Amino acid sequence: MKAPVISSWFSRGTVAAPPDIESxxxxxxxxxxxxxADWKRLEAILVRMEKGGLRRxxxxxxxxxxxxxxxxxxxxxxxxxxxLDAATLAYLEALVQRAWFQVYGPRQGFExxxxxxxxxxxxxxxxxxxxxxxxxxxxxxxxxIVGWLLVxxxxxxxxxxxxxxxxxxxxxxxxxxxxxxxxxxxERAFGLAGFAAQLFSNNSGVCILAFALGFAFGIPSLMLLVxxxxxxxxxxxxxxxxxxxxxxxxxxxxxxxxxxxxxxLSGAAGLHIGRxxxxxxxASVLESAAAAGRRSAVVMVGVVIMMIVAALLEAFxxxxxxxxxxxxxxxxxxxxxxxxxxxxxxxxxxxxG
Amino acid sequence: MNARKTSPASGTRDGKRARILLTPEGxxxxxxxxxxxxxxxxxxxxxxxxxxxxLAVFLGMLWMVTGMLDGTSFDPDQLSKGAAEFLxxxxxxxxxxxxxxxxxxxxxxxxxxxxxxxxxxxxxxxRGAARLTPEGVxxxxxxxxxxxxxxxxxxxxxxxxxxxGEDIGILGWVMxxxxxxxxxxxxxxRDALRAGDIIxxxxxxxxxxxxxxxxxxxQGAAANAGSSEVTGVRYEFGDAELSVYGxxxxxxxxxxxxxxxxxxxxxVHATICRKIGWDPGAGDERAFLEAFYAQLxxxxxxxxxxxxxxxxxxx
Numbered sequence: 001m002k003a004p005v006i007s008s009w010f011s012r013g014t015v016a017a018p019p020d021i022e023s024x025x026x027x028x029x030x031x032x033x034x035x036x037a038d039w040k041r042l043e044a045i046l047v048r049m050e051k052g053g054l055r056r057x058x059x060x061x062x063x064x065x066x067x068x069x070x071x072x073x074x075x076x077x078x079x080x081x082x083x084l085d086a087a088t089l090a091y092l093e094a095l096v097q098r099a100w101f102q103v104y105g106p107r108q109g110f111e112x113x114x115x116x117x118x119x120x121x122x123x124x125x126x127x128x129x130x131x132x133x134x135x136x137x138x139x140x141x142x143x144x145i146v147g148w149l150l151v152x153x154x155x156x157x158x159x160x161x162x163x164x165x166x167x168x169x170x171x172x173x174x175x176x177x178x179x180x181x182x183x184x185x186x187e188r189a190f191g192l193a194g195f196a197a198q199l200f201s202n203n204s205g206v207c208i209l210a211f212a213l214g215f216a217f218g219i220p221s222l223m224l225l226v227x228x229x230x231x232x233x234x235x236x237x238x239x240x241x242x243x244x245x246x247x248x249x250x251x252x253x254x255x256x257x258x259x260x261x262x263x264x265l266s267g268a269a270g271l272h273i274g275r276x277x278x279x280x281x282x283a284s285v286l287e288s289a290a291a292a293g294r295r296s297a298v299v300m301v302g303v304v305i306m307m308i309v310a311a312l313l314e315a316f317x318x319x320x321x322x323x324x325x326x327x328x329x330x331x332x333x334x335x336x337x338x339x340x341x342x343x344x345x346x347x348x349x350x351x352x353g
Numbered sequence: 354m355n356a357r358k359t360s361p362a363s364g365t366r367d368g369k370r371a372r373i374l375l376t377p378e379g380x381x382x383x384x385x386x387x388x389x390x391x392x393x394x395x396x397x398x399x400x401x402x403x404x405x406x407x408l409a410v411f412l413g414m415l416w417m418v419t420g421m422l423d424g425t426s427f428d429p430d431q432l433s434k435g436a437a438e439f440l441x442x443x444x445x446x447x448x449x450x451x452x453x454x455x456x457x458x459x460x461x462x463x464x465x466x467x468x469x470x471x472x473x474x475x476x477x478x479x480r481g482a483a484r485l486t487p488e489g490v491x492x493x494x495x496x497x498x499x500x501x502x503x504x505x506x507x508x509x510x511x512x513x514x515x516x517x518g519e520d521i522g523i524l525g526w527v528m529x530x531x532x533x534x535x536x537x538x539x540x541x542x543r544d545a546l547r548a549g550d551i552i553x554x555x556x557x558x559x560x561x562x563x564x565x566x567x568x569x570x571x572q573g574a575a576a577n578a579g580s581s582e583v584t585g586v587r588y589e590f591g592d593a594e595l596s597v598y599g600x601x602x603x604x605x606x607x608x609x610x611x612x613x614x615x616x617x618x619x620x621v622h623a624t625i626c627r628k629i630g631w632d633p634g635a636g637d638e639r640a641f642l643e644a645f646y647a648q649l650x651x652x653x654x655x656x657x658x659x660x661x662x663x664x665x666x667x668x
Contacts, residue, residue, distance in 0.1 A: 025647050026570040028654050033568060040565070050464050073380050082657060084650050086604040087566035087611065094561035097374070097382050101476075102463060104377070104484050113487045197445040204449070212499035215548050273552060290480070290489070290554025297492035297553070 028083035035075050039095060042068040046098050069099040117301065120347040125298035127342065132268035132275065136225060140264060143226035147233025161234050170235070176242040183244070183251045200311035203259060207266035207303045211273075211296065218274020225267040250324040253331025255314035261338055262306035269296035269303070306338075372544075372558075375482050387475035387557040389539050396501075398469030403455055410447055414440050456494045461487055466560070476560045480544070489553040496549035504532035566611055570647050581640035588644035594629040595652045601665035603653060606646050610639075618642060 024030045045061050045068070076092040083089065126133070150157040155172045162170075170182055206228070213220035232252075239248040276292030277285055317330050370386040421436060459467045465485060466476040477493070479485045507528045511521050539545040544556055580587045609621055618638045625645060626633035653663060 020571075024568055024571040026651055026654065028650075029568045029570040033571070036565070043565075052463065070378065073376065073378050077380055082654060084600055084603055084653055084657070085569070086607055087563075091563045091565045093383055094563040096376075096380065097384060097561045100374075100376055100382065101465065101478065104482075105463065105465070197442040201445050201449050208495055208498055209503065212496050212503075215496065215499070215552065286480075286551060287554075289551050293492040293552030294486060294488035294554065297488045297495065300495055301491060 028079070028085060031078070031082065032085070032088050035071070038068055038071050039075070039092070042072055042099060043095060046095075046102055049102050050098075065099075066103060069096070069103045072096050072099060117298065120345070120349060121298060122302045123342045123345050124349065125295055126265065126302070128295055129265075129268050129272050129299060132272040133264060136222070136264050136268040136271055139222050139225050139267070140229045140260070143229030144233040144236070146226065147230030148237045149233075150230065151234040151237045158234050158238070161231055170238060172238060172241075174238070174242075176244065179239055179242055179244055180247070183247055197311070199314055200307050203262070203311065204304050204307040207262055207307060208300065210263065210266040211270045211300050211303075214270025214273040214296070215277075216274065217278045218271040221267050221270030221274065225263065228263065247324055250327035250331070253335075254317055254321070254327050255310045255331075257331045257335040258306050258313060258338065259310035261335070262303045262310060265299050265306070266303045269299045272296045309334075370545075377482065384478075384561075385559040386545055387473075387559050389545055391473045391475055392470075392539070392545075392557055395467065395469035395473045395475060398472055399455070399467050402468055403451055406451060407448060411444065414444055453494065456497070457490060460490045460494070470557075471560075474560050474562070475557050477555050478558050480550075480554050480556050483554065485555065489555050491553075493549035493553035493555055496547075496552055500535035500538070500548055501532070504528050504535070508532065569607065569610060569643070570650070572643070581637050581644075584637050584640070586637065586640075588641055590629070590645060590648050592652075594631075595649050596663075597628055597666060598649060599663040599665040599668055600653060603646070603649055606642065606649075610642060610646060613639075615639075 020033075024033055041061075042065075045057060045065055048057050048061075072092060073096050076089075076096050079085075079089055079092060147161065151161070151172075158172050170179065206224075210221050210224045213224060236245060236248065239245050273289060273292045273296055276288045280288035283291070313330065313334065317327075321327055321330065370388065372384050372386060374382045374384045376382060417440060418437065456467055460477055464471060464476060465478065470476060477485065477490070479489060508525065511525050511528060515521050515525070535548055539547050544550075546556060550556055606621065609617060615638070619635070622638035622641055623633045625631075625642070656663065
C-alpha cells in the first residue's frame with residue numbers, strides 16, 4: 001500500500017513497479033533489479049532529449065546524464081560477464097548506444113556553430129585550402145585566356161559558348177552603342193529583388209555543383225571553372241573589340257569580385273576533396289576524404305553566403321549605379337573586404353565543444 | 354573479453370550488417386548498418402514530403418495571385434508589380450531553404466534523422482567512434498544533389514528534348530551512367546556508404562530500440578525455488594540434467610518463456626523431458642520450464658563466474 005495510484009496518471013509511460021530485489025532467485029537478476037531505476041531514469045531523459053531540445057530537461061537531469069551513461073555502460077560490461085539474460089543485455093546495449101549518441105552527439109546547436117563559423121571558423125577553413133585556391137585561381141585565369149583566344153581565333157566559338165542567345169545584343173558584330181546599352185542601368189528597377197533571388201538560387205546551385213563534382217577526383221570541378229571562365233573571356237574579347245573593356249570590367253566587378261571569389265572557393269573546395277582522395281597520404285582514403293569533406297563543407301556554407309551578397313550586389317547597386325568609377329569602388333571594396341576577412345582576420349580558435 | 358558479437362535475443366540481426374562501435378570508455382557496442390532498401394525508402398518519403406510542402410506553398414501562392422487578379426478585375430496590367438515580385442522572391446527562397454534546410458536541420462537535431470529516416474527507423478552517425486559534426490552533415494547533404502537529383506533532372510530535360518525531336522546524342526547514356534554510378538555506389542562497398550557518406554565520414558545505422566523485459570527469475574516457479582503454483586510439485590534438477598544444455602539453448606528458452614504460447618511451450622517441455630530422461634506430464638509445462646530455466650541459468654552463470662562458458666549443447 002505504498003505506491004500512490006494517482007502518481008501513475010501523471011508520469012508518462014509508467015510500467016509496473018519492479019519486484020523487490022529479494023524476490024529474484026538469481027544473483028544476476030538481483031544485480032539488474034538494483035540498477036534498474038538508474039537505467040529507467042536514463043531512458044526517460046533520453047526520450048525527452050530525442051523528442052527535442054534541451055530546454056525541456058531539468059538541470060539536475062542534464063547534470064546526471066554523463067554519470068547515468070557511465071553507470072549504464074559499466075552495468076553493461078558487468079552484465080556481459082555475469083548474466084545470461086539475453087533480454088536485459090539487448091536492452092542495455094540499445095540503451096547505452098542511444099545514450100552514446102546523445103552524450104557524444106553534436107554538442108553545439110546550429111546557432112552556436114554559426115557563430116563560431118562567422119567568427120573565425122570560415123576564414124580558417126579558407127586558409128586551410130590555400131593550395132587548392134591557388135590551383136583553382138590559375139585554372140580560372142587560364143580559362144579566361146582560353147576563352148578569349150578561342151573566340152579571337154574563330155568567331156564561331158562565341159556562338160558555341162553562348163548558344164542561341166535570341167534577342168541578346170551581345171554578339172560579334174554588335175555596335176558600340178548596343179553593347180554600351182547592355183551595361184546601362186535597368187529601367188525596370190522594381191524587378192530587381194526578384195532578379196536577385198533568382199540569381200542567388202542559380203549561382204549557388206552552380207557552386208554546389210562545382211563542389212560536389214570534386215568527388216570525381218576534382219577534375220570535373222576544374223572543367224566547370226574553365227567553362228564558366230571561358231564565357232567571361234569571350235565576353236571580354238567581344239567588348240574589347242569596341243574598346244569597352246574597362247566599362248565591362250566595372251560592370252562585372254560590382255558583383256563579380258564576390259561571385260567569382262565564391263566560384264573560386266567552391267572549385268577549390270571540390271578540388272580539395274578530389275586531391276584528398278587521389279593522394280590520401282598516410283591516412284586511409286576514407287579518412288582522408290572525410291577530413292577534406294568536412295573542411296570544404298565549411299567553405300561551402302560560406303560560399304552560399306557570398307552568393308547571397310553577390311546576388312544582392314548584382315541586382316541593386318549594379319543596376320542602380322551607372323558610373324564606371326562608382327562601380328569599381330563597390331567591387332574593389334568587396335574584394336578588399338573578403339581578402340582581409342580571409343587572410344588578416346585570425347582570431348584564436350575557440351573550443352569547438 | 355567481449356567475444357559476444359551479436360546477442361541472440363535479436364536473432365534477426367544480419368551478420369553482414371553488424372558492426373562494433375568502441376566507445377571512449379573502451380566498451381564495445383554492437384550496431385547494425387541500415388539496409389539499403391530502408392535508406393531508399395526513407396529518401397523517397399523525404400522527397401515526397403518536400404514535394405508535397407512545395408506544392409502546397411505553390412498552390413497557396415497561386416491562390417493569392419488569383420485573389421490579386423480578382424481585385425484588378427482580371428487586367429494583368431493593373432496587377433501590383435511589387436506584390437507579385439514579393440511572392441516570387443518568397444517562393445524562390447522558400448524552395449532553396451526547404452531543399453537544403455530540410456535535411457540539414459533535422460539531421461543536426463538530437464535524433465540525427467529526417468522524418469523519412471525516423472519512419473523507417475534509421476539514423477545517421479559518424480563512422481567509427483567519432484562525434485557527428487555539423488560540417489559532416491552539411492557535406493553529406495550537399496553531395497546528394499549530384500548523386501541523385503542532378504542526373505534525374507538532366508534526364509528529364511533530355512527526354513523532353515528528345516521528344517520534341519532534338520538530337521541529344523549520347524548525352525542521355527552519359528547521364529544514365531552517372532545516375533547509376535552513384536545510385537549503385539552503396540552496393541560496392543562493405544559499409545553501404547554513398548558518396549556523401551564517404552566525404553562526410555558518416556554512415557547510416559539502425560536506430561536501437563528495446564524495452565526492458567520483466568525479470569524472469571522473480572515470477573512463477575523460478576521465484577519459488579522450483580515449486581509449481583498449480584500442482585505444488587517442486588521441480589529440482591540434478592547436475593547431470595542441467596549440463597545437457599548451453600547458453601544458446603538457455604536464451605532460446607528465455608525467448609519462449611517471454612513470448613509464452615502454450616502449445617509451443619508444451620512442445621519445448623516434451624523435448625527437454627525426452628532429453629533429460631524425465632517422463633513428460635501435462636498441464637504444468639510453464640512451471641516446469643520456469644524452474645528449469647532458473648536452475649539452468651543459475652548453473653551456467655555460476656560457471657561463468659569461474660570463467661567456464663558453455664556456448665551450446667555441443668560444447
